[in-house]
Amino acid sequence: MKDNVSITGSAHTDRIHDSAIKHVTGQADYTDDIAQPEGTLHAYLGVSNVAHATLNGLDLTDVLAAPGVIGVLTAEDIPGVNDISPTGLNDEPVFPTETIQFYGQPLFAVIAETRDAARRAAELAKVDCEVLPHALDPIAAQEAGYPNVTAPLKLERGEIDPAFAAAQNRIQGRMAIGGQDHMYLEGHIAFAIPGEDDEVVVHCSTQHPSEAQHMVAHVLGVPSNAVVVNVRRMGGGFGGKESQMNLFCAVAAIAAKKWKRAVKIRPDRDQDMTATGKRHDFVVDYDVAFDDAGRIEAVDGIFAARCGFSSDLSGPVTDRALFHADNAYFYPNVRLTSRPMKTNTVSNTAFRGFGGPQGVIVAERMIEEIAFATGQDPLDVRKANFYGGAGRDVTPYHQQVDDNILERLVGELEETAEYRKRRQDIIAFNAASPVLKKGIALTPVKFGISFTATWYNQAGALVHVYNDGSIHLNHGGTEMGQGLNTKIAQIVAEAFQVDFERIKITKTTTEKVPNTSATAASSGTDLNGMAALNAVEQIKERLVAFAAEKWAVTPQAVTFHPNEVHVGEHVMTFNAFVKEAYMARVQLSAAGFYKTPKIHWDRSKGQGRPFYYFAYGAACSEVTIDTLTGEYRVEGTDILHDVGRSLNPALDKGQVEGAFIQGMGWLTTEELWWDDAGQLRTHAPSTYKIPLASDRPRIFNVKLADWSENRELTIKRSKAVGEPPFMLGISVFEALSMAVASVADYRICPRLDAPATPERVLMAVTRMKAEA
């Protein structure tokens, strides 16, 4: 049997998602599907209906008297600390005690026999409060003198003042960039089962089980070792379940301990969307100097973000916006400043790209400004400003860019998408078409991979080989649809040279791998794959040593082949070999560990190497707009994306496609709208519109750059894929901008704000006609 036979599910091959069959049959269990113990209670949150007020007290008499109600939880019932701030700033109470800080803020929880009873009772509270003035957006917050929720960041390199003074051209502008709701199909949920003593087990839908564990321990006032958090899978996360689950885990756990019964909490979609954070909206003031050829000489950018009432992850999010405000372009002189503004809105949080997209789109806006001002094709301006070569290879945070592959990648896409010809055709079409106008744009992305909180770049895994040859795999990452478990099982299968089916993928649990990082920052496979491989290597090392000794061969003569092991001339099935090792008392279990090398970051200086490497991609999109109504259609998109040596091209392509559509949604139809009272009115799919099947580009060509391989020693030379392609959606936004600009002969930058809803497109067309 031999080497021409290969294992199933090896690395670098297409392999279906490990739960695909369970997904299509409805047999994949999400938290709400887990069988409940008898007597399970249900919790529901009671929320504020003012945006900012002094809280004098809660009258919960009617709530307690409602049918089916067992009790209520208020701040006073929290045995430990009334705080769930993920960065330890102690600015995010489970329930506020003095001040209501946003419309929809949870004030208490009702516990009842059924979810319906809890939900109905939660409406009956009387809140005694004195309303205060509120500020909803970062501009209003600055005008009202609101503070930053966390320390701002400044990145500086070169000398911007003399550069601006000497510049041939200079443009100043402002861009408003909307936020985005995650709209994961499975909303938040936590299900706590009390145990003996101080113990509690929480099943929930979180990207960060360790943080949930620590938060539950924190609010219960017990050590972390009393709390177990389990996650089998999530119905989507996208960053929305990195820190936002803490609230639900805390409420379920406190109630479970208090009433000694299992407690489940699942908000409805409206409460999920109003009470949990979203992508940060930004208002960015930019100032760019450039020469007559369109080459950037200096950039000054101030990034004000709607952070909401607390810091949550706004520090690292606004930092990452600055880290990506260069996108793929070299700024000889630069100063970038963040303003993480407190606002009377829900505390904004992680969302795929984590501030990066808001930085990238500003870079693309400046490119566009330069292109319109100099009368060039924006693609030429982009290329003229790419990083590359000595003297043009240092980022605003002083990390060197030495792997730039964008020139090749963009060049290939430009050819295969026939960008130049299509652009000429479109200009001709527009000249003859008074109502419908087309636009095309080819935009690149460069995205830094690593948590900028350097200590997060570590991971653990636990691998058991049982004496029947079956393998149990566990790691610190969580599965939210991205296929992380599949990829890591492929890595393990390949390392042991056994069939994929032999590996049992199990739920993520804080019991098996402690102190894990969030499955976030696109890092899941990079970190956990390496940790799993490390565990396998430890076991293999022991097996090799055992075999070399037993059969008296050199270690090099012990080799792993598809489902068998060769020891010199001796050939055994993997199962038989494992059994021999077990009988000889070889330890067949190992805990693996990994930490990313080379990275360091000094935030106070704004200098370092925060990123291990960069992932790249480019997209070319064509749109048609209706200048009578602002409606539009995406006619076609071509994508070429870099995932290094793909571990699973089918799954990676799925990530690229899904991220692109989500990015397009962010910039087109997904609009968050607050009324004057501070209530979010787009809080369910009826009012908040994510893309549908019919919104995807009419022609959609997605390719991975199969020639790329990671220059760093990542897991099998692959690259992270979760976030970078999200920013490919910017190509649609830029194409819309070109279509709008056509009504004024491409001489004026339309300065579209995001999202470019049909309304914004029509209003921009109207403005351009007036200016033309």
Added chain:
Amino acid sequence: MTHRTDIRFLLNGKDTSLGAVGADQTLLDFLRIERRLTGTKEGCAEGDCGACTVLVGHLSDAGLVYTPVNACIRFLASVDGCHVVTIEHLSGPEGRLHPVQQAMVDHHGSQCGFCTPGFVMSLYALWMEVPEPTEAQVESALQGNLCRCTGYDPIIKAAVAVSRYGSPAADYLNTERSAITGRLQALRSGQRVVSGPPDNLSILPTDVDDLADCLLEYPGATIVAGATDVGLWVTKFLRNIGPAIFTGHLNDLKTVEAKDGALLMGAGASYTDCQQSLSEHLPHLSSYWDRIAGWQVRNMGTVGGNIANGSPIGDTPPVLIALGAEITLRRGTDRRVLLLEDFFIDYGKQDRVAGEFVESVRVPLPGANDLNAVYKISKRRDEDISSVAVGINVTVTDGTITGCRIAFGGMAATPKRASAAERALIGHSWSEASFENAADALPTDFKPLSDWRASSEYRMLSAQNLLRRFYLEHDAETTAPIQLASA
């Protein structure tokens, strides 16, 4: 007369009888909580995401028909006499995957998997109706299913490929069709059904006449046709709807026929029930109709409900008013006929007295000299509520506009005619100038409000531009393309 008090239906393979079903019990909660059929998911509880899609088979005049619906807003009592098919019922005997499931697996159609059962059910229904669909047909069938992970492309590819995995003729629902029909017929008792606790009654009349009687008996009852709005009163606003009189099962309220120069639609006809006749007799409504909600909602929601509901942003009133539609209101045996535009008095107020119900809609077919168009503007093209909707009917005789009916939705507190704009056109020449005058007159007709769907300015400007679009689209001299190609 004795009433039946239990609700009877087929759940997958099982005959099911439930003793007391309150008006506000949803099918989804029953499946998930009471029967632990957890493959059907709750994503939004408002009929917008499709994660809860199940098939409901009912005995129509044309025989057993299965349609995908949203279990989250489908009331349990309303499946009386139906066959409810959930995701758990799809796989074959030895766990063999259904062709739709296998196609989805092979094309990597799931990522997180939460929306997947709903997609599978919608695609299952599509495959049975159209075994080899075009991409456009797939998109239309999936307007009511949201996926946040895949970007849809693999799902579309799977849907187009399903027929390579199996033929609908061999599917259980087809091979068992006559047996299931027999079982459903056996569930019928010919009696009115009155089920549930006294303060939350579910009432299912036997026919339209019995509906009229029920309404005299329970004049304050909530009439529930497709439940695509009433469902949300319960799931989102926790409102008490009992007693509720369900009408979705009344085949004699669903008749759609062309007669005497008009199209007659029973108030209980779903959007889907009307589609065939519309494409024959009012073809200009056909693609507009496809943009009403998603497929699941079109299978449940009714024209009568869309009217009786009185929403200023319902999709059908403006386009029906523009055609001069009339409705018949019935109370007991008394009937009165009303121009549809006169039914809408003010926001939340319609010309309907207690005990009265909308029985039918009569839409006069346009004449040979009539130019017609309907437009809907929404933030997202499909499955969205309109910011502005309009129906325009213009009669041109020898170059002069001799008749004109323009009705807008989304521009006022009710669906409303643009009288000033109409006046600017009637008696004037078919010309750009006339339509510019009409556009200029619109601010006299409407003072639209600003909300999350659109600002007042945008509503007005785009409404004016839709009049301009109408002119361009129908003017012989227009050569350049005017409208975005439809999906």
